[in-house]
Amino acid sequence: MKLAVLSGKGGTGKTLVSVNLAAVAKESVYVDCDVEEPNGHLFFKPTDVKTKKVVNKIPVVDEDLCLGCRKCVDFCKFNALAAIVDKLLVFDDICHACGGCIMLCPSNALSEKDKVIGVINSGVSEAVKVISGVLNTGEVSGVPIIKALLKKIADEKRLTVIDCPPGSACVVMESIRDADYCILVAEPTVFGLSNLILVHELVKIFNKPYGVVINKGMEGENLIDTYCLENKIKVLSKIPFDCELGTLNSEGEIASKIEPYHSIFSALLQAVMKEVQDETIAYS
Amino acid sequence: MKQLLILSGKGGTGKTTVASAFIKLSQAKVYADCDVDAPNLHLAIKQTSQPKRNDFFGMPKAEVNTILCAKCDRCVENCRFDAVQVVDNNYWIDPYLCEGCGVCEMVCPVRAINLKPHISGELMLYDKDVIFSTAQLKMGSGTSGMLVTEVKKQMKSIDRGDELAIIDGSPGIGCPVIASISGVDMVLIVAEPSVSGISDMERIIKTAQTFHTKTVVCVNKYDANLKKTKAIIDYCQAHDIPYVGKIPYDKSAVEAVNNGLTLVDVFCEAGAAVQVVFGNTMEMLLRN
Numbered sequence: 001m002k003l004a005v006l007s008g009k010g011g012t013g014k015t016l017v018s019v020n021l022a023a024v025a026k027e028s029v030y031v032d033c034d035v036e037e038p039n040g041h042l043f044f045k046p047t048d049v050k051t052k053k054v055v056n057k058i059p060v061v062d063e064d065l066c067l068g069c070r071k072c073v074d075f076c077k078f079n080a081l082a083a084i085v086d087k088l089l090v091f092d093d094i095c096h097a098c099g100g101c102i103m104l105c106p107s108n109a110l111s112e113k114d115k116v117i118g119v120i121n122s123g124v125s126e127a128v129k130v131i132s133g134v135l136n137t138g139e140v141s142g143v144p145i146i147k148a149l150l151k152k153i154a155d156e157k158r159l160t161v162i163d164c165p166p167g168s169a170c171v172v173m174e175s176i177r178d179a180d181y182c183i184l185v186a187e188p189t190v191f192g193l194s195n196l197i198l199v200h201e202l203v204k205i206f207n208k209p210y211g212v213v214i215n216k217g218m219e220g221e222n223l224i225d226t227y228c229l230e231n232k233i234k235v236l237s238k239i240p241f242d243c244e245l246g247t248l249n250s251e252g253e254i255a256s257k258i259e260p261y262h263s264i265f266s267a268l269l270q271a272v273m274k275e276v277q278d279e280t281i282a283y284s
Numbered sequence: 285m286k287q288l289l290i291l292s293g294k295g296g297t298g299k300t301t302v303a304s305a306f307i308k309l310s311q312a313k314v315y316a317d318c319d320v321d322a323p324n325l326h327l328a329i330k331q332t333s334q335p336k337r338n339d340f341f342g343m344p345k346a347e348v349n350t351i352l353c354a355k356c357d358r359c360v361e362n363c364r365f366d367a368v369q370v371v372d373n374n375y376w377i378d379p380y381l382c383e384g385c386g387v388c389e390m391v392c393p394v395r396a397i398n399l400k401p402h403i404s405g406e407l408m409l410y411d412k413d414v415i416f417s418t419a420q421l422k423m424g425s426g427t428s429g430m431l432v433t434e435v436k437k438q439m440k441s442i443d444r445g446d447e448l449a450i451i452d453g454s455p456g457i458g459c460p461v462i463a464s465i466s467g468v469d470m471v472l473i474v475a476e477p478s479v480s481g482i483s484d485m486e487r488i489i490k491t492a493q494t495f496h497t498k499t500v501v502c503v504n505k506y507d508a509n510l511k512k513t514k515a516i517i518d519y520c521q522a523h524d525i526p527y528v529g530k531i532p533y534d535k536s537a538v539e540a541v542n543n544g545l546t547l548v549d550v551f552c553e554a555g556a557a558v559q560v561v562f563g564n565t566m567e568m569l570l571r572n
Contacts (some may be wrong), residue, residue, distance in 0.1 A: 008322045010295005010455040015480065036456035037293050037487060039480035077343060077386055077399075098364050098385030137487055138494040140429065140459040166295040166455050167321030170426030173380055190542050191300065195322040202423045223542075243508075250478030250509040 002153070002160045003272060004179035004208075008195030010166035012187045013215035013239070016249055018163035019043045020256040020265040021183075021272075022128050025159045031149055033175040034165040035118060035133035035142035042252045046123025046130040054133070054145045055114035057097045061088045065109035072101035072110065093140055118145045120152065129158070146174045154178070168198045176203070181276050182210040183236065186224045193223045200233070209279045211236040213268065234275060237268040285314065285440075286569055287449045289468040293488030295455035297476040298504040301537065303452040304328035304546040305558045310566070314446045316439040317418040318464040319454035320405065320431045326418055330544055335408035340419065340434060342404030342427030343384030346377045352396035359388035359397060380424050405431050409438050415446075429459030436467070457491040465491070470498045470569045472528070477503055477512035485516065489525065499525055500568050502561045506530035528564035531557040 005018040015032075019040050022030035032040040059072075059081070066088050073081045073088070080095040081088065092115055102110045118135040131152065133145040142165075153160055164175040176182055182203045186196040196212070203210045211234040214224045218241050228235050239245070248255045255261040290303045299319075307315050307329055317325035346367070348359075353375050360368045360375075367381035368388060377388070379402065389397045404425040410416040417439035419431050432454075439449060451468065454460045465471065471492045475485040485501070492499045501520050506513040513530060520527040534554035537547050547555040 009324075010292075010297075010322075011476070012296060034456075036458045036461075037295075037480075037484040039294075039483060042479045042483060075386065075390070077384055096383050096385055098383065098387050099362070100385055100387040100390060103362070103387070104390065135458065137457055137490040138462075140462055142458055143426075167319075167428075168423055169321045169421055169428045169460075170380075170424065171458070172321075173424035173426075187296075189538065190327050190544070191324040194324055194327055198322060198423065205423055218538075246508055250476075250481070250512055252479035 001276060002162060002179045003181050003183060004162040004164055004176040005183045005185060006164040006172055006176060006199050007166060007185040008168055008199040009187070009192055012185045012192060014166070014185050015039050015043070015163055016215070016255070017183060017185050017213055018161045019254060020261070021269055022161040023254050024256050024262065024265045024269055027127050027158050029129045029131065029153060029156055029158050029160040030163065031153055031160060032132040032163045033146050033149055034163055035135040035145045036165060038132045038134055040163050041121065041130060041132045043254050044125035044128060044130045046125045049121050049123035052120045053116045054118050054120060054148050056095070056117050056144055057099065057112040058092050058095050058115040059090050059101050059110045060113045061090060062109045062111070063087070065107045067107050067109070069106060071104050071106065075100050075104055118142065120145065120148060142171055143174055146171060150174070150178055168202050172202065173206070176206060176208060179208060181272060181279070182208045183213055183272065184210055185213045185215055187216045188214060188218060188222045188224045190223065193227055196224060196227065200231070209275065211272065211275055214238045216241045236271045236275070237264065239264060285446055285449055287451060287468040288565070288569055289451045289453050289464055289471050290474060291453040291461060291471050291488055291492070292455060292474045293457060293484030294476060294481050297474045297481060298531070299474050300324045300328055300452050301541060301547060302474050302502070302504065302558065303450055305548045305555070306450050306562055308546045308548050309559060309562045310448055310450065312448050312450050313444070314415045314439060314449040316416070316435050316449070316451045318432045318435055318451055318460065320419045320421045320428050320435065320460060321454060323418050323420060325452045327544065328541065328546060329416070331410045331416060333410055333412040335410045338407045339403045340405040340407050340431050341401050342425055342430055343402065344399035345379045345382045345384055345402040346388050346397050347400050348375045348377055349396045349398070350374060352394050354394045354396065356393060358391045358393065362387050362391050383426065407434055407438055411442055415439060415442050415444070429463040432460045432463040436464070457487050461488070461491065462495070465495050465497050468497060470500065472565055473499060473501045474504050475501055475516050477506055477509040477516060479512070482512060482515060482519070486519070489523070500528045500565060501525055502528045502565070503530040505533040507532045526568055528568065529557065529561040531561060
């Protein structure tokens with residue numbers, strides 16, 4: 001089963017929830033899809049790490065063969081090719097690797113080369129398999145790395161927790177595509193609510209079952225509680241604002257190794273499992 | 285006009301909180317929110333007027349004319365994004381997977397596929413007393429970098445001779461961040477004292493340096509972990525990156541934000557600290 005953890009707003013506790021869910025499950029896989037800023041490995045400190053490069057297919061020009069017809073330049077929707085004084089230039093960074101220019105070239109002057117855009121690191125940390133995607137700095141799109149990550153776990157039978165990037169754009173959409181259940185982590189601030197509304201819309205578009213975790217809860221009226229109540233959204237867990245939890249997390253410690261955090265995250269995992277089961281029954 | 289961009293790498297470190305305080309302190313009349321996936325600056329700096337709204341057209345999306353379609357499979361074979369779906373022998377294109385490259389349109393032997401313009405978001409421009417440019421990306425769209433570029437273009441479309449523009453950025457290091465960095469005079473990084481915050485700060489600094497953009501660093505919620513705060517300051521020193529100050533965690537700051545106010549609208553410790561950060565940042569910005 002695959003659980004995706006997302007939030008819209010950054011810094012609400014996606015990685016905290018993902019890492020600890022994977023840690024309290026007996027056997028599990030943790031996948032870090034926040035390839036721009038992956039952090040899960042800082043907590044798991046996995047050993048036996050194997051690194052695999054992720055490449056994009058980028059066109060290269062053979063100047064001797066190029067006729068200067070500009071067909072490729074006119075075709076490229078991303079403006080990744082330009083003909084300047086009869087010389088064809090390729091802008092690697094904005095190329096989407098669609099392959100169109102190569103198919104079009106009448107003189108076979110274009111071929112493809114592999115360009116490394118990042119890596120996938122796989123290692124182990126106790127009973128957790130830890131897989132992280134890392135985009136090279138200066139690279140524009142992490143989508144090919146996320147696709148490679150999800151391919152890697154496509155047939156995974158163990159409980160798999162997918163730590164998503166912030167926001168609600170293409171990278172988040174890719175990350176939740178294969179998920180069986182989505183956990184939306186929200187903090188009770190006006191910013192947190194505004195961004196929860198966005199990801200709520202996103203999971204509805206993709207028809208995913210979902211529930212909310214309220215992190216950094218304070219006493220008194222809670223914006224997220226009210227929103228969830230009004231929209232009939234299941235609140236899976238409320239993690240109170242807690243300086244000790246903050247310190248453990250800032251030191252890169254897995255909080256659920258000690259109490260009371262072990263109980264908090266075990267209860268969350270149980271709540272999620274129950275939701276998923278109910279979903280399965282409802283749809284079968 | 286000098287443009288100051290506020291970034292962080294990691295999300296939730298306080299970009300918008302710092303940006304809104306800076307807008308108040310500088311009395312800047314020009315600002316923008318480049319976090320088009322999850323914009324929040326409009327919640328921190330309330331506007332009384334209504335914005336001008338414009339649809340944002342991102343990359344076009346392919347559409348199959350099922351009447352013409354010969355079901356030859358060439359589009360399926362050639363699409364690198366697996367966007368062509370075949371359900372019950374009917375061909376259609378998943379708009380969330382289509383990147384608008386036009387390969388399917390090119391290979392279709394019966395011209396059954398056409399690229400159609402696609403609305404990927406909305407641009408908003410407030411232009412009465414202040415110029416505030418912001419946008420909202422449509423859920424799951426893939427053109428946030430293009431939209432960020434439009435937000436900045438919109439911000440600069442009105443020239444009233446202002447000297448300063450403050451731009452709130454997005455988390456991460458990818459396309460929207462890179463699009464926001466282009467052309468700004470300086471980047472202020474709001475770092476957080478945690479292992480994650482430091483790792484992310486290092487990656488955003490490297491990204492900014494790739495584009496040769498002057499970068500300075502401040503630490504938010506510094507008292508959450510004093511050791512890590514020191515590690516950030518040491519890192520800055522070792523890498524010759526100006527450090528412009530630190531802001532404590534402050535409950536009244538959270539309350540201020542929840543009430544639609546900025547840090548400097550209420551009397552609080554964090555507000556006083558952000559004034560010092562602001563002073564140092566402006567000195568660095570005007571120095572180059």
